[in-house]
Amino acid sequence: MTWVENARPEIEAESQWPMIVAVCVVLTVAMASTVGLRLYVRIRMIKSVGIDDYVMLASMVCAIIYNGLCIGQTKYGLGLPLADRPPANLNKYSEINFAGRPFYMAGILGFKVALCFAYFRITNRNSRVAYKRVIWACMIFSILTHIGGILVLFFQCSPIRKSVRPRIAGKCLDNAITFYVLAAISIICDLIIFLLPIPLLLKVQINTRRKVALIAIFLLGLFTTLCSIMRMVQISVIYKTGNSTMLVLWGTIEMNVGIFLTSLPSLTPLFTYFSNKAKTSSYGMSSYGKGRSASNTENSAVSQQTSGNYVYGGPTTVERSDSQEHIISNTEKGMTITKTTEIQVQRLHDSIGATNHKSWS
Missing domain, CATH: 1.20.1070.10 (Rhodopsin 7-helix transmembrane proteins)
Known part of the structure; x- marks a missing residue:
C-alpha cells in the first residue's frame, strides 16, 4: 500500500x-x-x-x-x-x-x-x-x-x-x-x-x-x-x-x-517554581544532615519549614500557603523574596543547627 x-x-x-x-x-x-x-x-x-x-x-x-x-x-x-x-x-x-x-x-x-x-x-x-x-x-x-x-x-x-x-x-x-x-x-x-x-x-x-x-x-x-x-x-x-x-x-x-x-x-513562573523547589529540597537535605539526631519535634519543624508547603510571613509567624503563587517568582505581579525574609530564614537555619549541635554534645 x-x-x-x-x-x-x-x-x-x-x-x-x-x-x-x-x-x-x-x-x-x-x-x-x-x-x-x-x-x-x-x-x-x-x-x-x-x-x-x-x-x-x-x-x-x-x-x-x-x-x-x-x-x-x-x-x-x-x-x-x-x-x-x-x-x-x-x-x-x-x-x-x-x-x-x-x-x-x-x-x-x-x-x-x-x-x-x-x-x-x-x-x-x-x-x-x-x-x-x-x-x-x-x-x-x-x-x-x-x-x-x-x-x-x-x-x-x-x-x-x-x-x-x-x-x-x-x-x-x-x-x-x-x-x-x-x-x-x-x-x-x-x-x-x-x-x-x-x-x-x-x-x-x-x-x-x-x-x-x-x-x-x-x-x-x-x-x-x-x-x-x-x-x-x-x-x-x-x-x-x-x-x-x-x-x-x-x-x-x-x-x-x-x-x-x-x-x-x-513560562517564567513555572521555571522559577521548579528552580525554587530544587533549592528547597537541597536546603532540606543539608539541614537533615546536620541535625539527624535532633528531637522529632525539631525535625518535623525543619521538614515543614523547608518542604515548600510553608512560607515565612514575618519575624514570628509561619503562614500556610496552599497556592503555588506564594512559592514562585511571579514576574506579572512583581513578587520577589525580600532581603529581610532571607535573613530570617538564615537565622532560623543557624538556630536549628546550633540546637542540633548541642544535642550531639
Whole structure:
C-alpha cells in the first residue's frame, strides 16, 4: 500500500513525504505542549488570563489545522516535483492547498497580535502613553495586512473555483508576485513586533539575568523572519522544478516556532517554581544532615519549614500557603523574596543547627 495516491512505486520512493510528516508532527507536539503549559501557568499558577492567551489559543488551533492539511497534501503530491505528481491528484491537492492558506495567515498573525497584547501588560504598569500608541499602530498594521493577504489568496483566481480546479478556464494573479509581496509584509511585521519591546525591557525593573533572558527570547523570535526569507527564496525554486516542498515546510516552521517562542516568556513562573523547589529540597537535605539526631519535634519543624508547603510571613509567624503563587517568582505581579525574609530564614537555619549541635554534645 502506497502513501502517495495513484503513484507508482518508483515515484513514491522519490517523495519527501516522510520528512514533511515528521517535521509537522514534531512541531505540532512542541508547539501545542508549550501553549498548554502557558495556559496552565496563567490559569492555575498566577490566576490571570488575558486576551493574549485567548489569541494564542486560537493561533494554536490554526497551526494544528494547517499542519494536518500539510500532511494531507503529501497524500496527493506534496514532496514531489510538479512533473512527477500523479495528474489524477491535481484537484484534490489544490483543494487541500487552498483550504490551508487562511489558516496559515491566521496562525502567523495570531502570535504577533498576542505579543502586542502582552506588551500592553508591561506598559500598563509604566503608563507609557506614547509607547501604547506605537503598539496599537503596529498591531493594527499587522491585522490589516494579514487580513488583506487572506483576501488576496482567496480571490487570487477568477473565478474563485479555478483555485481548486486549475484546469478550468479563467485567470489568476501571478503566484511569484503574490507570494513575494506576502512574504515581504510578514518580514516587516516580524521585525517591527519582535524588536518593539526591547527598549521597554531595558528600563523595566526586574532581575538583570531575567531581563537578558527575556530580551534573548524576543530576539530568537527573529528566527521566524529568517523562515520568511527562506520561504521567499523557495519561490524561485518552484518556478524551476515545481516542487513546493520547502516552501510549505518553511511556512510550517515559521508558524509553529513563532507560537512556541512567543509562549516561552509566559513560562517564567513555572521555571522559577521548579528552580525554587530544587533549592528547597537541597536546603532540606543539608539541614537533615546536620541535625539527624535532633528531637522529632525539631525535625518535623525543619521538614515543614523547608518542604515548600510553608512560607515565612514575618519575624514570628509561619503562614500556610496552599497556592503555588506564594512559592514562585511571579514576574506579572512583581513578587520577589525580600532581603529581610532571607535573613530570617538564615537565622532560623543557624538556630536549628546550633540546637542540633548541642544535642550531639
